[in-house]
Amino acid sequence: MFKRRWYWLAIIAVIIPLHTARADSDDDDDDDEDEGGLKTALSGFIRADFRYSLPRMNPFWCPKSAGRGCVGDRRVTDVRSGFDRNENTARFRFTVRSGEYKGVAELDFVWTGYMRPVGDLEALADRAIVDPFRIEAHALYFDVTDFLTKGLDVRIGKQIVVWGKADMFNPTSNINPLDLEDSLLFGERVSNNMIRVDYNPWKDLIFSLVWVPIFKPFQLNRWAPIAVKGVDRIPISDASIRRRLHVERDYAEQFLGMPTVVTRAAPIQPEMRIENSQVAFKTAWKMAKMDFSVSYYHGRHGIPQPYLERTSNGGGFVDAVASLMYPKMHTLGFDWSGQIPLGKIGGGGRGIGFWVETAVFFPREVRMPIFQEGLPIIPDGEYDYNGPDEPGVGLPPTIISTRPFVKWTVGMDYTFNRHLFVNMQWVHGFIDEFGAGSFMHKSFIPTRGYADLDVNNDGIDDLDLSGFGSSPCMNLSAGVGDGNLCAKEYLRPRLGDYLVAGMDFKFYKGQMLLRLFFIFDLTGITISEWVGDPTNPTDGRRVRTHKSIFTPDGFSMVIFPSWTWSVGSGVELSAGAFWMLGRRHTKFGDPATGGSVVFAKGKFSF
Amino acid sequence: MKQLLLVLSVVMILLAPGVASAAPSPLKILQKMERKMNAFKDLTLKWTLRVRHPGKKHSAVRFTVITRPKGQRLVRYTYPGDIKGMHVLVQSRDEMYIYLPAFRKVRRIAGHIRNQGFQGSGFTYDDMAIAQWAVYYNVRLLKQTKKHWYLSLKVKPGKTVAWPQQMLRIRKDLGLMDEIHYINRRGRKIKTQRFLRYKCKSDNSHCNPKLIQMVEHTRGNLVSEMKLKGKIRYNKGYSDRIFSVRYLLRSAN
Numbered sequence: 001m002f003k004r005r006w007y008w009l010a011i012i013a014v015i016i017p018l019h020t021a022r023a024d025s026d027d028d029d030d031d032d033e034d035e036g037g038l039k040t041a042l043s044g045f046i047r048a049d050f051r052y053s054l055p056r057m058n059p060f061w062c063p064k065s066a067g068r069g070c071v072g073d074r075r076v077t078d079v080r081s082g083f084d085r086n087e088n089t090a091r092f093r094f095t096v097r098s099g100e101y102k103g104v105a106e107l108d109f110v111w112t113g114y115m116r117p118v119g120d121l122e123a124l125a126d127r128a129i130v131d132p133f134r135i136e137a138h139a140l141y142f143d144v145t146d147f148l149t150k151g152l153d154v155r156i157g158k159q160i161v162v163w164g165k166a167d168m169f170n171p172t173s174n175i176n177p178l179d180l181e182d183s184l185l186f187g188e189r190v191s192n193n194m195i196r197v198d199y200n201p202w203k204d205l206i207f208s209l210v211w212v213p214i215f216k217p218f219q220l221n222r223w224a225p226i227a228v229k230g231v232d233r234i235p236i237s238d239a240s241i242r243r244r245l246h247v248e249r250d251y252a253e254q255f256l257g258m259p260t261v262v263t264r265a266a267p268i269q270p271e272m273r274i275e276n277s278q279v280a281f282k283t284a285w286k287m288a289k290m291d292f293s294v295s296y297y298h299g300r301h302g303i304p305q306p307y308l309e310r311t312s313n314g315g316g317f318v319d320a321v322a323s324l325m326y327p328k329m330h331t332l333g334f335d336w337s338g339q340i341p342l343g344k345i346g347g348g349g350r351g352i353g354f355w356v357e358t359a360v361f362f363p364r365e366v367r368m369p370i371f372q373e374g375l376p377i378i379p380d381g382e383y384d385y386n387g388p389d390e391p392g393v394g395l396p397p398t399i400i401s402t403r404p405f406v407k408w409t410v411g412m413d414y415t416f417n418r419h420l421f422v423n424m425q426w427v428h429g430f431i432d433e434f435g436a437g438s439f440m441h442k443s444f445i446p447t448r449g450y451a452d453l454d455v456n457n458d459g460i461d462d463l464d465l466s467g468f469g470s471s472p473c474m475n476l477s478a479g480v481g482d483g484n485l486c487a488k489e490y491l492r493p494r495l496g497d498y499l500v501a502g503m504d505f506k507f508y509k510g511q512m513l514l515r516l517f518f519i520f521d522l523t524g525i526t527i528s529e530w531v532g533d534p535t536n537p538t539d540g541r542r543v544r545t546h547k548s549i550f551t552p553d554g555f556s557m558v559i560f561p562s563w564t565w566s567v568g569s570g571v572e573l574s575a576g577a578f579w580m581l582g583r584r585h586t587k588f589g590d591p592a593t594g595g596s597v598v599f600a601k602g603k604f605s606f
Numbered sequence: 607m608k609q610l611l612l613v614l615s616v617v618m619i620l621l622a623p624g625v626a627s628a629a630p631s632p633l634k635i636l637q638k639m640e641r642k643m644n645a646f647k648d649l650t651l652k653w654t655l656r657v658r659h660p661g662k663k664h665s666a667v668r669f670t671v672i673t674r675p676k677g678q679r680l681v682r683y684t685y686p687g688d689i690k691g692m693h694v695l696v697q698s699r700d701e702m703y704i705y706l707p708a709f710r711k712v713r714r715i716a717g718h719i720r721n722q723g724f725q726g727s728g729f730t731y732d733d734m735a736i737a738q739w740a741v742y743y744n745v746r747l748l749k750q751t752k753k754h755w756y757l758s759l760k761v762k763p764g765k766t767v768a769w770p771q772q773m774l775r776i777r778k779d780l781g782l783m784d785e786i787h788y789i790n791r792r793g794r795k796i797k798t799q800r801f802l803r804y805k806c807k808s809d810n811s812h813c814n815p816k817l818i819q820m821v822e823h824t825r826g827n828l829v830s831e832m833k834l835k836g837k838i839r840y841n842k843g844y845s846d847r848i849f850s851v852r853y854l855l856r857s858a859n
Contacts, residue, residue, distance in 0.1 A: 043690050043707075145856060151847075153856060162711040187709070200852040284851075289700050291714055291851075339700065339716035341766070350768075351700070353716030415718040509659050510726025568665035570687030605687030 038098050044091040044106075045570075045605040051085035051184075057596035060552065060583045084597050085182075086113030093139070100146055106139035138191050151200040158191045161210055163282060163295055164357045165337040166409035169427045169500065171359035172295050172333030175210055175280050177302040178431055179219040183594060184560075184578060192216045204286040212278040215270050217326055218302035218432075227592035228265040231320060234306055235435070235445040235494070236368070236397040239528075241385055242446060243483020248378070250451035251465055251474050251481060252318055256376055260311070260318040267304040267324040282333075290338030297333070300326040301434050305399050306368050313374035327400050327434070328364040333357070340412075358408035363435065366400040377479035388478040401443075403436035405429075405495060421504040429495040430587070437494035444491035444526060448585035451481075452488030455532040455540055462537040472538060484542060488529040490553075490585040491544075496523035511567070515576075517560040521587045524554035556582030556589055570605040632747040632757050636740050636774075638781050643737055644675035645812040650839040657727045658829045667725045668835070677737055678849040682857075689725070695854045696731060705854050712854050721768040727830035728797055728820035732768045739774070742767050753778055769796075780804060780813055797822050805838065814838050 093106040111133045116123075123129045141157025164170030168187035176189040194212040201207075227233065231249060236242040253259040270276040278299030285292055304324035311320045335358070339351035370383035386394030407429030415421045428438065437443025451473065453461035463486055465473045473486040481487075502517040525547045532540020547554035562576030577598045582589030630638075655667040668685035679696040683689045691707035694715075702715045721730045739745070743759035750756065759772040771789035776782065782804065788797040798821045806813035816834040821827050847853060 043687065045687065143856075151852075160710055162709070165714070167713075189710075198852065198855075200847075200850065203846075204851055206852050286701075289698070337714045339714075339718075341717070350721065351717035353714065353718065355714075413716065413718070415722050418722055506726075509657065509662070510723075566688065568663070568686065570685075570690075572688055603688075605690065 038096065040097075041095045043093045043606060045089075045603050047087075047089045047091075047601060047603040049085055049087045049089065049599070049601050051083065051597045051599040052081075053084040053595055053597050054081055055591075055595040057577075057579055058581055058589060060555070060581060060586075060589050083114070084594075085599075087111065088113060100144060102143040102145070104139045104141055104143075106137070108136040108138065110134050110136060140191075153198045153200075155196040155198075156194075158193050159196065160189045160191045161194070161196060161280075162189065163280075163293070163333070163335075164409075165291065165293075165335040165355040166357040166411055166425060167355075167423065169409040169425060169431065170357060171407035171409065171429060172293075172297075172331070172335055172357055174297045174299060174302075174331055174359075175212060175278065177216050177218045180221050180224075180431075181219045183221060183597075184599065190216060190219050204284070204291075206282075206284045208280075208282040208284070210278075210280040212280075212299070213274075214272055215276060215278060215300050215326065216302075217267065217269075217300075217304065220303075221594055223592050223594040225265065225592075227590065228306075228322065228324070229262040230592075231260045231262060232449040233446055234309075234368070235399055237399070237401060237435075237437075237443060237445070238385075238397045239444075240483060241397045242449065243487035243489065244387075244481045245483070246449040246487040246489070247451045247465070247473055247481030247483050248479070249318075252375075254451075255466055258313075258316065258318050258376075260320055261314065262320045262322055263314065265306075265322045265324055267326070270300065270326060288338075290336060292336050293334070295331075295333035295335075297331040298329075300328050301363070302326065303432050303434065305366055305434070307366050307399065309368060309370045311370070311372045311375060313376075318375060325366065327366050330362040331359050332362075333359040352412050352414050354410075354412045356408070356410050358406060360404055360406050361434070362404045363400050363402065365398065365402045367396040368399050369396040377476060379479060384478075384480065388475070388480055400435045403441070403443075405436040405438070405441075407433075407495065411500075418510070419506050421506075423502045425500040427498040427500055430498060433495050435494040439493065439497065439523075443494060444528075445494055446489045447492055447525070447590070448490040450488060451486050452529055453486065455530055455537045456534050457529075457531075458534070460534070462532070462534045485530050485538060488527070491526045491528055492523055492587070496521060496587060498522060508565075511565060513564040513566070515560075515562045515564070517562075519558040519560075519588070520549070521556040521582070522549055523587070524548045524551075525585065527553070553583060554586070556586035558588050572603045572605070573601070574603075575600045632745045632755070633740060635747075635755055635776060635781075636745050636757060636759075639776055639783060640738055640740060642781055642812060646673075646675065647841045648844040649673045649814070650842060650844075651814065652835040653832045654835050655725060655727055655729070656831050656833070657725075658831065667727075672844055672848070673737075674844070674846075674849065675737070678846075680849060680854070693854055693857065694731070695849060695851070697849055699732075702731065703851055703854055712851055723822075723830075728822040728825070728828065729818075729830055729832065730768070733799065733820070739772070741765075743772065748773070750778075754784075780806070782813055784815075796824055805834075807840070812840070 088111045090109045091106065093104070096103045111131065116129045116132050118124060118129060137158055139159055141155055141159045143153065143155045145153045147154045161175045162170065163173040163175070175194070176192055179185070179188040179190045182188070192212055193214065194210055197209045199207045232246060249260050278297070280295065280297040282293055282295040305327055306322045307325045308323040309320060311318050313319070335356065337353070337355040339353050341351045371381065372378055372383060373380050382393050384393050385396060386392070409425055409427050411423065411425035413421070413423040437445070451465050453463040453465055453473070455462045463473055465486065472482050474481050499520040499522055502515060505514040506512065507514070527545045527547060529543060530540055531543045532538065549555055559579040559581065560576065562574055564572055564574040566572050577596065579596045580588045580593050584590060650670065650672050652670045653668070655669070656664040658664055666685065667683065667689070669681050669683045672680045677696070677698065681694040683692040693705040695703040700717065702720065703712050704715050705712050720732045723730055739759060742762060742765045744762055746758045748756040748758045755776045755778060757774045757776060759774060761767050761770045769788045770791050771793070773787040773789065774783045775785040777784050782801070784801050786799040787795050788799070790796050800819040801815035802819065803816040804813040805816050814834070818832040820830045
């Protein structure tokens with residue numbers, strides 16, 4: 001493995017000097033596509049990237065009053081302060097043209113800058129451990145233009161196909177998985193092997209067909225497993241089952257001393273068969289000086305969803321093993337972009353740019369059977385979903401229903417003057433959100449859930465979880481909890497709404513750029529709990545309270561200020577912060593996002 | 607009879623200078639200039655752009671422009687590395703697209719960006735795209751000298767342009783402008799563009815400046831310069847197809 005990597009480096013080392021001899025002439029001939037001969041071009045960059053993780057930049061996690069503790073009596077132990085990244089990247093994009101043919105290789109060589117865990121002294125003799133690096137291929141393909149007939153282009157190989165008119169948030173672009181490994185490079189995609197055919201028969205009418213033989217999932221960041229291991233956050237649609245699970249889980253932890261731990265969450269890759277390949281089609285055209293396209297995609301969602309859970313006695317804890325799968329889906333997309341003329345306002349000839357991109361998703365149903373073995377109280381076998389009063393176990397809970405849902409991005413941009421540019425978007429359905437449920441169709445998933453025994457929120461427990469005495473929270477003989485009475489949940493719709501806005505301020509002869517970018521979660525949080533009379537706690541009702549975005553419980557946002565200095569000749573220096581705000585149960589306060597970081601970068605492009 | 611001849615002689619002498627200096631109509635001067643400026647099927651030029659900030663090293667931007675007479679343009683940036691690979695396609699005044707290599711997609715750019723300086727210079731996409739004036743402006747001859755005609759242009763009612771007024775100085779020997787004053791709605795001169803060192807085809811059917819300067823009066827007379835690099839290439843056979851979004855994707859990606 002080690003030798004093979006260096007073999008690649010050797011190839012690149014040979015390519016670069018070969019090209020250098022030709023590079024000067026390439027610039028002179030770069031408009032000669034119609035002429036024959038072999039032409040080469042090289043571009044790329046060398047980048048140094050330093051980041052420091054500062055989880056305590058999020059005051060909603062750790063308010064001063066909480067001392068070392070954090071909201072919800074939890075400690076921030078899963079995201080620590082320290083260097084988050086210490087990378088050096090060299091990117092080479094090498095292009096060879098010969099008439100109607102073109103080959104492209106775009107490779108990143110990334111030195112991660114920190115050692116892999118060392119088990120013994122011998123490991124220190126292994127350079128792959130001491131100074132590890134990886135290779136990312138963004139493109140390895142060849143093109144044939146005007147193949148068979150004029151206007152028909154074919155591209156074969158590892159490539160990235162991005163569809164949609166919106167910036168970064170493209171619900172119609174589902175062919176390549178998103179690369180979420182680096183939150184600062186939001187919107188990047190992972191290349192995949194595919195065949196792409198484009199036919200341009202007339203003016204700006206373009207038909208595109210893409211076939212991807214083997215599905216590739218999203219590249220997740222290293223914090224993502226935290227989300228899977230939050231057992232109170234399994235996106236079960238059926239509220240009654242979900243609430244029961246909260247109570248039973250907390251009972252096991254508090255009275256049996258058996259916390260539930262997800263020891264394994266295994267994504268199951270679809271079988272490499274023709275029926276699991278992806279296909280997409282798009283027609284784009286222009287009308288009334290505006291751009292339109294309609295598209296269709298058949299494939300899978302790139303973030304795995306749980307479809308099977310097995311729990312067993314791990315000896316002092318409930319050992320939960322989850323199997324994850326990528327739900328199948330059909331997607332119909334539409335996008336539209338143009339400009340709104342402003343007439344004589346603003347000097348004349350200007351217009352506000354706008355875009356609308358929307359996609360209707362038709363998901364295949366995903367249900368999650370739960371099996372248990374060797375647990376106290378709860379009998380072995382399949383979980384009794386419909387409770388002890390109903391015969392049989394009932395149907396497993398729904399994770400993804402077949403109900404179609406819509407995601408969209410609507411945006412606009414405007415340049416006020418040479419200094420100020422503004423871009424705003426309304427995003428309905430974040431990139432990781434999937435399934436029916438929004439402000440139009442209320443269907444919630446939990447972001448936090450637990451047994452709550454305080455029925456009037458006065459800080460004093462009114463119910464008894466132990467199952468003994470008068471409390472009906474747990475039916476010990478059946479091993480069933482009463483989630484309706486004793487569970488409290490923080491809920492949000494499956495699809496949230498977000499205001500994404502950015503402002504560029506250029507100064508110092510256009511070389512300095514101050515960018516303030518933010519994502520504001522407009523969704524808020526809904527708290528579902530039992531509210532009753534403390535003297536007779538079972539006398540009450542279940543209440544849902546919506547916490548708006550202006551409350552500490554509902555507030556969540558990302559602030560991304562950055563400063564970039566284009567020194568000249570392709571050199572750029574930048575620094576900034578990626579600041580995640582909100583409580584742990586909110587979209588951006590979630591530790592699975594990786595928390596806040598500050599960064600400094602230097603880049604030389606050639 | 608002698609008296610009549612004398613009167614006629616005097617009249618002819620008086621009229622003679624007037625006849626010698628009678629200019630063609632300003633509209634015809636403008637239209638003739640437009641015809642000469644666009645006397646090609648396609649034109650490929652390579653430019654080096656520099657902004658001359660006082661006391662500072664001038665960093666260069668290099669790009670190639672392919673132009674068609676209707677105003678279609680394809681701009682390909684080749685230097686420096688941070689913008690290398692960026693392509694701008696101008697299909698018409700209201701239809702512009704940009705390919706940004708970092709995002710790997712073609713994005714439409716709306717009119718708000720058209721009259722903003724690119725790469726920190728005083729040149730705008732509008733300045734580069736406009737090769738037609740008569741359609742948008744009413745024209746009037748301000749004055750003339752031995753070498754120049756001075757035309758005043760005011761936007762026609764109902765037409766929307768970046769500059770409501772312009773003043774063009776046209777060289778009589780070439781029939782092409784060598785200076786434009788861009789004047790805002792309040793009558794204030796904002797920028798001056800100079801076209802220098804014209805190089806003409808052997809048959810004089812088309813000439814192109816080898817140096818274009820833009821002086822921004824609102825930025826302390828900051829000078830931006832576009833210097834022609836390499837040959838002027840005529841009629842390489844680029845069809846309408848290369849000024850399409852498809853071509854932009856094909857060429858850039």
